[in-house]
Amino acid sequence: AxxxxxxxxxxxxxxxxxxxxxxxxxxxxxxxxxxxxxxxxxxxxxxxxxxxxxxxxxxxxxxxxxxxxxxxxxxxxxxxxxxxxxxxxxxxxxxxxxxxxxxxxxxxxxxxxxxxxxxxxxxxxxxxxxxxxxxxxxxxxxxxxxxxxxxxxxxxxxxxRGHGLLGEPYGRFDPSYSQDHKPFREQDEVVGHAVRALYLYSGAADLHAETGEPDLLEALERLWRNMTTKRMYVSGGLGSRHEGEAFGEDYELPSGRAYAETCAAIASVMWNWRMLMISGDARYADLMEHTLYNAVLPGVSLDGRHYFYQNPLADDGTHRRRSWFGCACCPPNVARLLASLPGYFYGVSDDTMWVHLYAEGSATGNLGDRAVRLAQHTDYPRDGNVEIEVEGGGDFGLMLRVPSWCERGYTVEVNGEAVDSPLSSGSYAEIRRTWRTGDTVRLKLPTPVRFVECHPYVAENTGRVALMRGPLLYCVEQTDQPGLDPRDLVVPVGPEPSVRFEPGLLGGVTALTVRAEVVTPQPAWENRLYRTANAHPDDRRAETVELKAVPYYAWANREPGAMWVWLQSR
Ligand SMILES: [Zn+2]
Structure with a gap:
């Protein structure tokens, strides 16, 4: 050029x-x-x-x-x-x-x-x-x-935007495809092409961060509420429709046909980080973490050389990562997010250091004229124990996120003594004291396996559960259950799955073993799709098997096979 x-x-x-x-x-x-x-x-x-x-x-x-x-x-x-x-x-x-x-x-x-x-x-x-x-x-x-x-x-x-300047995008889409259907400050539903929408919200959040205009923030909060309560996958993935790479209606969240573009997840991380900077509200950090692990990371293979554009939550084994795309938006977007990731972990406000995300590492922040260094030691998310060593003394606050996935049993100690500030799930624990170099903070976040259910209006997920442990969403892959048709598996809610770290599996993952029943359709279903209900005694045969689940981010890294996130539970 x-x-x-x-x-x-x-x-x-x-x-x-x-x-x-x-x-x-x-x-x-x-x-x-x-x-x-x-x-x-x-x-x-x-x-x-x-x-x-x-x-x-x-x-x-x-x-x-x-x-x-x-x-x-x-x-x-x-x-x-x-x-x-x-x-x-x-x-x-x-x-x-x-x-x-x-x-x-x-x-x-x-x-x-x-x-x-x-x-x-x-x-x-x-x-x-x-x-x-x-x-x-x-x-x-x-x-x-x-x-x-x-x-x-x-x-x-x-x-x-929202004044018809674009007409019909590409001559065939509704103006909502480019979020041009009404002025931004009046928007209340996440619509249209998901990446475009989320970049707009990120830009509007940046604008609010500089101007403080309340209308902008109100619109952003409305949109965030609509997205997170009605239009987001359990993975944090966004965009239900292949047509227009777009958000769907409320509760329109098909698993197998999910679009959930990797770029949309990246854009969601960017938006949530901006909302966090504006508000200090832990729910944005929670969603940022959840999206990083469960919607961005699946977009890259374990060898770092293959990518997903779409991220379905169920598959028959045909959707595989590719080394590149003609429309190559996702791979370099993954690259810039991962290269800038250190910037998402910590924050500094007047006299306070914030720890938003947990991983081994360290950061130095400037509080006024003094530097404070935090060194984090942890195996997170393999377990929820985090140790933070403080270097640099003085009076300042330390904010530690107690993630919303951790519902009970969390504790925070400084130098072995329990912190008396109130703790609650989905918020920051505030520790304000006169620090001395060598002070050590221990955060303990229990990570039991959670059975997650979905709002009943997502009809496809009715009677199903997804498995989570800590911030990680799990899935079941065919290759771990040879000879079983996962459509026949029923996972009862209750019995605690066993948890085992397997260093040789998928680069080292904590796998879950879940008790499940194999319930096959009655022979009378052969050669038919419909029948009158209620007239049939329940003569289904059930045998009990052990089902293995692995983190969703690591799926499709072995031989091709079916994958499910949502499992029948009754
Ligand atoms: Zn993309």
Whole structure:
């Protein structure tokens, strides 16, 4: 696109965004794991990108040569979406590498967009992009540069939505596909293309974080409530429909036909993290953790080289991860999330350190003019014991999340003594004291296996249970139960499954052994699909077997076979 090689554009019109997502991932990765080879690749990518920028600041390789005259004529073609990913990559590179080399290119492009688009009364073109993304990018650019103009532009894009500027997306979808059915501040149901919706909510949350406007937060809370109580899979996966990669109606959550795009789960993590930063409310951290383990992680194979685009909760063994996709949004999105994951674990507010997520590691936070280091030692989520060592003394608060999955029996101790602050599941335990280096906090979170049931309006899940232990959702794979048809298995709620860590299984997982009954259909069902109810004595044969369940994130990593999350329980 810089004109150095004379070849026509190849690929999809939004493929630039994949390069930008890679660049963002590489930038975060270099911040924690220096690698001269990767650094050279990043530097040469930046050179090519800078050389491809047009003199007026415009940058999109699809519209550079043969389609230059079609720029900004069709807002379904992701120009601002690609711009958003570019700006996010530039901000990441600026923060990680500390140079403005890429940021300056992004600023020129952002200025080009700000000059062109806006309210008619300012002599600009009122327009929005069919695929949200630019909103959160512009707020980040405002944070990186201090230029208020980018914040105002983000606000324009959020509020211009819902006024019919897009018409019918791609000429065939309803405006709700791009969340253009009504003004954002009035929206109350999560609708349309799930990734677009969740990027919009993330952008609106960023906007609220900077402006404090209550209308925005009220809309975000309404949408979050609708999503989490009516339109979300037990995995945290989002988007029930293949048609339009979209959210469904309330309680429309088919397991086998679930779309649940990996990108939608990633976007949900981003949105929940922003809601957590705004509110300090543990329910957002709970969902962020749940989504990371059960909706993002299944998107990648255990060898890290194969990906799911869709994440069904039941399968016949034909859905397998692939090494790449023509529409390759998910793999580089996984990369940038995993590369930036350390940033999601801890938080700092005035005189308080927050621990949102649990894993072995450490973090240093600045409280005023002093640095406090927390070192976390744990096997989480294999068990729920977390030890945190404090380095750096003084008066400050420590907030530890007691996850909502842990319903009873949790304790917090400092140096072996129980903490007397009130504890409750699904909130942060606050420990405020005069700390001394070497103080040790022990959080104990019991991890019994839980049988989870679903709202009865999701008809497909009626009479079924899913298994969870700690933050992990479980599933049953055919390969662990040879000769059994999982459709015949009935798992009674009650008997505590046995729990065993198997180091050689699926990279090391805690497997569950569950007592189940094998209940096969009566012979009278042969050659029929329907019959009059009630007239038949229950002569089903039942034998008892042991059923093995493994974490859902690890499914489809062995020989192909059927998989179920929801198991019959009566
Ligand atoms: Zn994707």
């Amino acid at each position: 810089s004109g150095k090689v004379d070849v026509p554009f190849r690929g999809l019109y939004f493929n630039d965004s994949d390069v930008y997502k890679w660049l963002e991932a590489a930038s975060w990765s270099l911040a924690t794991d220096p690698d001269p080879g990767l650094e050279r690749m990043v530097e040469s990518a930046i050179t090519e990108i800078a050389d491809a920028q047009r003199p007026d600041g415009y940058l999109n390789t699809y519209f550079t040569f043969e389609r230059a005259h079609e720029r900004w004529t069709d807002f379904d073609l992701h120009e601002m979406y690609c711009a958003g990913h570019f700006i996010q990559a530039a901000v990441a590179h600026f923060r990680a590498a500390g140079t403005r080399r890429l940021l300056d290119v992004a600023v020129r492009f952002a200025n080009h967009i700000c000059d062109l688009f806006g309210p008619e009364e300012q002599g600009k073109q009122p327009a929005i992009d069919g695929h949200e993304e630019i909103e959160m990018a512009l707020v980040e650019l405002f944070r990186a540069t201090g230029e208020r103009r980018y914040l105002e532009q983000a606000e324009f894009f959020v509020d211009a």
